[in-house]
Amino acid sequence: MAEKKKVLSCIQPTGDIHYxxxxxAVKNWVDLQAKYDCTYGVVDYHAMTAPYNxxxxxxxxxxxIFNLLAIGIEKENLFIQSLVPEHTELCWIFNCFTSYGQxxxxxQFKDKSADTGKGEDGFISAGLLDYPVLQxxxxxxxxxxxxxxxxxxxxxxxxxxxxxxxxxxxxGKEYFVLPETLFTETPKIRSTADPKRKMSKSAGEKxxxxxxxxxxxxxxxxxxxVTDAGDTPKGEMSExxxxxxxxxxxxxxxxxxxxxxxxxxxxxxxxxxxxxxxxNALVELSTQFKDAKADLMTDKKNIxxxxxxSSSLIRKRAQETxxxxxxxxxxxxxxxxx
Ligand code: TRP
Numbered sequence: 001m002a003e004k005k006k007v008l009s010c011i012q013p014t015g016d017i018h019y020x021x022x023x024x025a026v027k028n029w030v031d032l033q034a035k036y037d038c039t040y041g042v043v044d045y046h047a048m049t050a051p052y053n054x055x056x057x058x059x060x061x062x063x064x065i066f067n068l069l070a071i072g073i074e075k076e077n078l079f080i081q082s083l084v085p086e087h088t089e090l091c092w093i094f095n096c097f098t099s100y101g102q103x104x105x106x107x108q109f110k111d112k113s114a115d116t117g118k119g120e121d122g123f124i125s126a127g128l129l130d131y132p133v134l135q136x137x138x139x140x141x142x143x144x145x146x147x148x149x150x151x152x153x154x155x156x157x158x159x160x161x162x163x164x165x166x167x168x169x170x171x172g173k174e175y176f177v178l179p180e181t182l183f184t185e186t187p188k189i190r191s192t193a194d195p196k197r198k199m200s201k202s203a204g205e206k207x208x209x210x211x212x213x214x215x216x217x218x219x220x221x222x223x224x225x226v227t228d229a230g231d232t233p234k235g236e237m238s239e240x241x242x243x244x245x246x247x248x249x250x251x252x253x254x255x256x257x258x259x260x261x262x263x264x265x266x267x268x269x270x271x272x273x274x275x276x277x278x279x280n281a282l283v284e285l286s287t288q289f290k291d292a293k294a295d296l297m298t299d300k301k302n303i304x305x306x307x308x309x310s311s312s313l314i315r316k317r318a319q320e321t322x323x324x325x326x327x328x329x330x331x332x333x334x335x336x337x338x
Pocket of ligand 1: 009010011012043046135138149156
């Protein structure tokens with residue numbers, strides 16, 4: 001049997017997972033595990049590139065690990081970036097194969113250095129500029145074939161390919177395969193409070209629904225969802241209603257979706273029914289996630305150790321790449337006897 005293709009993706013430990021993240025990305029990560037050899041990282045080194053709090057960083061890293069396990073990521077596939085120092089070692093080597101000008105021109109760097117990545121005193125870290133090189137190392141250290149990410153990461157993927165190509169050219173060998181973006185059609189979830197914007201944490205509490213939320217809160221947020229901002233052209237579905245249909249479909253409630261859509265087409269759709277159905281669907285999912293998480297939390301210490309162990313096994317693959325890369329790059333390698 002042919003070997004499974006390798007999938008790699010990473011996520012920053014910035015706390016909670018909301019339904020936008022879930023349906024837009026991490027549910028896909030769960031599903032990909034059936035078909036590919038998947039490796040998923042919680043990238044705590046990346047989270048240091050903007051001003052941060054060390055106590056919160058560690059707490060968020062573990063929180064995200066438990067959240068990912070609760071939604072169905074297998075622990076063998078999961079690692080914590082700072083437990084695999086080869087990422088940062090490869091990052092240094094890659095720095096020397098990366099154009100400084102290209103880094104300065106990255107959209108994310110330009111946005112973040114103008115905004116969230118800046119300290120109160122205007123401090124912008126060199127880490128923020130170097131962020132995409134570390135990301136390239138995350139991907140290439142496992143020689144991943146596919147990287148499931150959203151469109152906003154396409155520029156970072158392009159840079160990863162540029163770095164791989166430049167390295168290959170320099171060492172005269174097609175050592176790195178060029179990683180491809182794995183675009184999967186995932187639903188784009190909007191804020192229920194303001195369907196004009198996407199569901200996101202940065203917009204504030206009412207703009208996202210956490211997948212671990214209490215039932216009452218989920219129902220309340222869905223009940224108060226904006227259905228029509230009054231600017232929908234006649235005969236068209238408003239963004240708010242469209243968002244509720246999207247949530248229903250994403251939750252796998254196809255029958256309810258079909259019957260409510262028939263109501264909509266007949267002009268008899270009652271928003272209360274729609275919201276009731278969406279509320280039920282999300283509460284059902286969240287109940288599963290919360291139960292799974294509560295289970296994991298009873299065995300917290302043991303699970304943390306298992307993640308440290310899986311990180312150490314994943315590290316062995318990274319070490320193998322580093323040995324070969326150092327050989328090719330003309331560095332001294334203890335094991336290779338040079
Ligand atoms: N930059 C990614 C994001 O913000 C996170 C990330 C870091 C990543 N390293 C990665 C994604 C490697 C894919 C592969 O979403």
